[in-house]
Amino acid sequence: MRAEATDLRVQLSQAAAAGENRRAVKLLPSTDHASAKDEVGELLRLRGEVGVLRRQLADALRLTPKEESLAAPEQSLRRQKSGLAALDAALTAQQGRVDAGKQKAEQLLTALNVPEDLAKMDGDAMANLSSESMEYYRPYFQAKRELEGLERFTAILKMKMNAERNDAQEDVPRSSSP
Secondary structure (H helix, E strand, C coil): CHHHHHHHHHHHHHHHHHHHHHHHHHHCCCCCHHHHHHHHHHHHHHHHHHHHHHHHHHHHHCCCHHHHHHHHHHHHHHHHHHHHHHHHHHHHHHHHHHHHHHHHHHHHHHHCCCCHHHHCCCHHHHHCCCHHHHHHHHHHHHHHHHHHHHHHHHHHHHHHHHHHHHHHHHHCCCCCCC
16 A cells, blocks of 8 residues: 555656646747647646546545554554563563672672571571671672562563563454364
8 A cells, every 4th residue: 555655646746747847838938829728738637637646645545444443453463562572672681680690699609608508598587697797798698689689570571571472462363263
């Protein structure tokens, strides 16, 4: 349909240019009356052709109700696919941050020589320990807390991605098999 509209636009511009050329010729002094009548007739014919081409262009640009009903699901599907692609990119980037967070926590665990039983403690158990004894290990526990936040956000992104995929599958028209 776009190609047809483009073709009609080209024809319209060519017809308009031809009409302008005819008008310019008409302004030149004419030697005989018969050629002037032919020029006027040609000009009127070209004007009519321009009008027809304009109507065809307007009709081509207007969607029929059936085409509109087909265009809406296609646009919705395109939007869903682009949304899925954006979520996939965000999930990939988030996974990279999680990997970097894991690496940082492991490096701090090794560098600070955090005892294994202390490294496995959760936040509540750590609150019972004295703050002076824990101060040395603070960078590790901060990195561990950041990593846990990153992992929670990754899980949320994965759930969102799965929900979007399910929605996209529900919106795809199913063909009925005999």
